[in-house]
Amino acid sequence: MSNETMIAATGENQVLDIEKIRNDFPVLQRMVKGHPLVYLDNAATSQKPAAVIDALVHYYTHLNANVHRGIHTLAEEATAAFEATRDVVRSFINAAQREEIIYTKGTTEGLNLVAYTWGRKHLREGDEVIISGMEHHSNIVPWQVVCEEKNAVLKVIPITDKGELDMEVFHQLLSERTKIVSVVHVSNALGTINPVKAIIDAAHAKGAVVLIDGAQSSMHLDIDVQDLDCDFFALSAHKMLGPTGAGILYGKSSLLEEMPVFLGGGEMIKEVTFEKTTYNELPYKFEAGTPNIADFVAFKPAIEYINKLGKEKIRAHEDALLSYATEKIKETEGVKIIGEAEQKASVLSFVIDGVHPQDIGILLDNKGIAVRTGHHCAEPLMSRFCIPGTIRASFAVYNTLAEIDLFAEALKKAIKILR
Amino acid sequence: MTTKTIQEIEAEIVDEFSLFDSWDDKYEYIIDLGKRLPPLDEVFKKEENKVKGCQSTVWLVADYQDGKIIYKAESDAIIVKGLISMLIRVLSGHTPDEILNADMDFINKIGMTSHLAQTRSNGLRAMVKQMKHYALAFKSLRFNA
Numbered sequence A: 001m002s003n004e005t006m007i008a009a010t011g012e013n014q015v016l017d018i019e020k021i022r023n024d025f026p027v028l029q030r031m032v033k034g035h036p037l038v039y040l041d042n043a044a045t046s047q048k049p050a051a052v053i054d055a056l057v058h059y060y061t062h063l064n065a066n067v068h069r070g071i072h073t074l075a076e077e078a079t080a081a082f083e084a085t086r087d088v089v090r091s092f093i094n095a096a097q098r099e100e101i102i103y104t105k106g107t108t109e110g111l112n113l114v115a116y117t118w119g120r121k122h123l124r125e126g127d128e129v130i131i132s133g134m135e136h137h138s139n140i141v142p143w144q145v146v147c148e149e150k151n152a153v154l155k156v157i158p159i160t161d162k163g164e165l166d167m168e169v170f171h172q173l174l175s176e177r178t179k180i181v182s183v184v185h186v187s188n189a190l191g192t193i194n195p196v197k198a199i200i201d202a203a204h205a206k207g208a209v210v211l212i213d214g215a216q217s218s219m220h221l222d223i224d225v226q227d228l229d230c231d232f233f234a235l236s237a238h239k240m241l242g243p244t245g246a247g248i249l250y251g252k253s254s255l256l257e258e259m260p261v262f263l264g265g266g267e268m269i270k271e272v273t274f275e276k277t278t279y280n281e282l283p284y285k286f287e288a289g290t291p292n293i294a295d296f297v298a299f300k301p302a303i304e305y306i307n308k309l310g311k312e313k314i315r316a317h318e319d320a321l322l323s324y325a326t327e328k329i330k331e332t333e334g335v336k337i338i339g340e341a342e343q344k345a346s347v348l349s350f351v352i353d354g355v356h357p358q359d360i361g362i363l364l365d366n367k368g369i370a371v372r373t374g375h376h377c378a379e380p381l382m383s384r385f386c387i388p389g390t391i392r393a394s395f396a397v398y399n400t401l402a403e404i405d406l407f408a409e410a411l412k413k414a415i416k417i418l419r
Numbered sequence B: 001m002t003t004k005t006i007q008e009i010e011a012e013i014v015d016e017f018s019l020f021d022s023w024d025d026k027y028e029y030i031i032d033l034g035k036r037l038p039p040l041d042e043v044f045k046k047e048e049n050k051v052k053g054c055q056s057t058v059w060l061v062a063d064y065q066d067g068k069i070i071y072k073a074e075s076d077a078i079i080v081k082g083l084i085s086m087l088i089r090v091l092s093g094h095t096p097d098e099i100l101n102a103d104m105d106f107i108n109k110i111g112m113t114s115h116l117a118q119t120r121s122n123g124l125r126a127m128v129k130q131m132k133h134y135a136l137a138f139k140s141l142r143f144n145a
Ligand SMILES: Cc1ncc(COP(=O)(O)O)c(C=O)c1O
Pocket: A043, A044, A105, A106, A107, A108, A109, A136, A138, A139, A184, A186, A187, A188, A213, A215, A216, A236, A377
């Protein structure tokens, strides 16, 4: 380990007590295949602190009722708990109003919602949609569907060898025909932090709106949607210590107001007759049906947990883990890191000469080490680098340098056996 | 040509695995099998010979000789290759009926299904299914002939 990273890492450890943090995450205490679990698959989903698990149990034990419809005590308490999360999210991403916080089941639904409502309303033949070459399938497929339907054109910002967006080409792609730019904030497969502020400003100058896929960024970066001035921002609770099945779509109220509805049903209506239905106001217009109440209630302690630690400290610790792991992995013979952007967040993706990622994944799992192998739902990106997939280690605040040592050691042994 | 029955070969493998103390040893053995599996001729590595449902790429071909099926297969991942090697050892050289009746319980008995993550043991199941598909195809071919 270089002196610099050691100081950074131990320096941070004095601020954040990682051992104490680890004790807040029950699953980290478990054994896998006879070894203590080393969980390095945080980009897929993060683990949950006891506060989140307790909130779920508490909700079903004491509050369970349907929201927004009963006048009885439970219904009121459940509604209050459910709505309290909206305020916490609003301040977490610094949205101007709570009505701009739409509950979804995750990033995927948020992205689909914008494509199918905003996209269907605004895209015309010959219009252009810009995405990037490092998008998750969930930010590719909905746009392909809508573009095909509307005879609009999907343009893709290419990726450089380092794994960064080719901004020069982006500026060339951008034109008066561009109606929306939908790009990922932090790449789940490469870790690249994209210059979204510059993208948003340039797109706005051409009159296009911008949707940011914040699935990976919301846990690691400070998110201020007003400062970014993005038009939409989508995130998933489960990637930020919260429950699965809960997510947020932020949208500027001026845009959300005039967008057609997504799903029809209960909750999203004001008045229904067979002749005509009028819709509920924001955010309920986009929240048809009984929502995932318990998981939204339990999302609040997740955000509070992040706030308590402080994103800056989380980020510093993760950066130390990333640079330590990067150094370690680079020492390993035959390793090629995929994604060497200047700005990266806690994802280390790599391939090994002559070794299939799946073999590494199986042998690491045999040592209790969880990594992701495969294409990471970004097949076009893998094609760009001419590889079928990578081995990805992704870090969170509860990971330690000692775990990275275990990972690097196990990796070396695995390669030796496989060669 | 083999004279042992499928059950006998399965029992042999279960015996061999019982000698290993740890999964480290089991994996080393499987990897070694993978390394020793003869490569499949490049001409067979085409789309229609790919086994669906595997995370890694698996190609599988079968030949029908004197009433018996001879399997050849390869993968780009070594552990999978080792698993394929065991499947071939068990099934190759038997009649379609014998293959269709094989319960392949040795996979459970050596602990493979419980040890491999669901996605990967699905891949193993997909390979067995594809091998049985070939058996079914050759069987109906024989009936129609
Ligand atoms: C960058 C990115 N976008 C979108 C998604 C989809 O998120 P979810 O599956 O939670 O809807 C993911 C999750 O892997 C992601 O990493």
